[in-house]
Amino acid sequence: MPQPGRVAVIGLDSATPQFMFDRFAEDMPVLSALRQRSLWGPMRSVDPPITMPAWSCMMSGRTPGELGVYGFRDRAAHDYGPLAFATSRSIKAPRIWDEMTAAGRDSVVLGVPGTYPTTPIRGAMVSCFLAPSTRAEYTSPPALRDELEKLTGGYSLDVENFRSPELERVSQQIFDLTEQRFKVARHLAARQDWEFFSFVDMGPDRLHHGFWKYCDPEHPRHEPGNPYQNLFRDYYRALDRHIGDFLECLPENTSVLVVSDHGAQPMVGGLFINEWLRREGLLVLAKEPDGPTPMAQAHVDWKRTTAWAEGGYYGRIFLNVEGREPEGIVPAREYDDTLARIAGALERLPDDRGEPMGTRALRPEQLYPEVNGIAPDLLVYVGNLRWRALATLGMGQGLYTTENDTGPDHANHGDTGIFLLDSPGVTPGPADGLSLYDVAPTLRELLGLPGGGQLPG
Template sequence: MFEAADGYGRTSLVVNYPVTHPASQLDNGAVIPGYLAREDAPFYPEHLRVEYENEYGEYRIYPEYGTNDDAVAEYVDVARCRRDMARFLDERYDWDLLAVQFQVTDSVFHDLDDRDEIRRVLEKVDEFVGDIIDLGGGDPTVLLASDHGMGDYDWTFYANSWLANHGYCETTTGDTQYFRQAKDELKGKDEESKDERSLLETAVETAASAATTAGLSPQRIHRGLSTVGLAAIVERLLPEDALVAAQNQVVDYSNSAAFQLYFNSLGIHLNVEGRDPAGTIPEADYEEVRAELVEKLERVRDPDGELVFDAVRPREEVYEGEHLEDAPDIALFPRDYRYDVSGSILDTFRRYPHKNHKPEGILLSNRPLDAGKQAEIHDVAPTVAAALGIPVDTNTDGEVLLDIEEQIERENWDGISHEYVDGRSNEASSSVEDRLADLGYMG
């Protein structure tokens, strides 16, 4: 969006948006990278980091705290960086679009359990948002959006374990990569803390390997502990990374018929001959195998006897467009979104009350929005474009939600976006893709 705005001569200030590293070299404006960038990622223009830190102190992308630290203060300080950066840039640019993202409004729900602590962070973010809105002066158009909601989850469903138990997925011994480990690398954790953690992980992994050799898989051990009520105790005492090390089984992709490819996705991929590098399902059997798998997944129940999924659908019923072939073959819709779907190889279910993403987020504006339409995330870009007075992308699935009296123009943004993408080095783009893959967002 901000690159399109730049292409139409508007000045954009972009603060902390995910996947904005390497920063686009805008003709007008500035980009301060966010999530997935390393802490020392360069800004654009590059001189802005030194100037900002001389005035406000260290700019940080990620919070960092230990067991004895004040987590609330840490999150608030990181959020304050966004507000301070907006003020800093506002003094230097006559901007048309100021876009600021607060990642902490997501991460506090994943990392903190105390509702009062979470509320204290959110109240400070609300204050900072008000400060940023004030920078617009006069009567600016304001859109406040979240890309998802947040709410209660009860269970983790281990899709690959279930597929293995039903003969669709083969497993092997290998190294696991876990989300929190990848995030630690982005934060630039010091080598000493990494060494301390790796000692415990190595010890647990060694024990797990010995148990596997003796015929006791991590799944069987966990199931046995659950039977006698000890699994939850062990999980509390051992750090999460150490538990992951104990899960020393991974998917043997080349010998599997179906698997969850990304550790936190809601999709099942089939391994089809002639389509996939090591396909195992004959192409002629694809529809039959997929229909059989859809039917079985629709009937999966948790240990309380409740259905796990509201719907299980073939991909063409969910997705469309020229990249349909890149989508998972089967899309999963957990019941009331109270189930995580994990690719780790553990037991089939783990009772795990926690907070996680919900499909419905929020969209607020100081301008009237179309009350007759259920707003979607892809409506945000065309709505911002219309507010800026630039053409709306002809390829968008979204609609303009504001009541705009002027005729809305439409143009293809592809030519504009390619100018910025082509300007990035292949090495930098590859680095971003590697981090996305490590975090489970792409293969």
């Protein structure tokens, strides 16, 4: 068992085993060498495999159900209003840096999703891409902001509008974001006192969403000979160099953990899930939409509506329950049967070619030991996450599309990320059965915090 010591976590949002361990392994000599001295393997993400809440699940050891956070946005009340954005205030469970602070020990947290607004910490925190802008107070202590602005010439929280046809701009900003994130990480690692260091680079995620069809010959909408067909390889080579530079700045005998919150896969298309509910007679509109209309702006006849949906990487179906929603019509005694009918119909739904789609429709009680907040009544993985769930109404395209309703996107999330742990006393080699929920007890064990567990492998 390793002695408690410094731990550095390199978080790569959306990094996938098929790229990091296989397709681009020869282009990433630093990561490949790290893998040779690490316990490593594919790592199962959470359900749903979404950035928010996955990083907070990873750093707390709690499920989305226990946290009461099911995505970037959640219902704040049993009404028909728009979903509310999840923030750091939504996370009630202590995360590793909270436990370190309580123990009087220093941490540095940089860009980890779920850290806006910043929370009290012994050490330093730089918020994530969910901060509205750099005009907001995105650092703790606040004075750190001026230091970062001077260091970078203008700190970047994220790639601006990464779902955009402006491919040259987006690609350059992805490379720039990753370069800057690692530069700031090296600066903070050298200047700050810390025993726990954790940062997340969003570059891989933005790359996958913006350019998958250009780089993957197996993507159904691949364009052979396009000018971006080598962009993935070029990016991962650059990322590998940045990882190497960061590793060189770490004190000797620092335990290093490289992880991702979820994986990625080609997006085959999108299902207009509210249009499907309309077709099934479960969602009734009082007025036809004049054009593309978000669900929150639709004129719904709630007294005749059984269910509605919110979209994104996965679909969320909510029942209009009598006594729960303001104009609910589903009696409590029919709740289970109604959900079962909807789930069964979705799972039988074929794709646009009449082929089996492989959709999974799950109740939160099937996924979590505890369900807090206002969870979806059904979590829907359309085509097992190969398809997006599109909530927009009035698109005039039937049930299926090859596009995304919030801008160009060629990838959806996958349920498998990466895990590499290089630590004194840990036996290197591949490991099976790794889970995102292994990370928090592993970090506690390495840091000598209460609640540590046997290390994976």
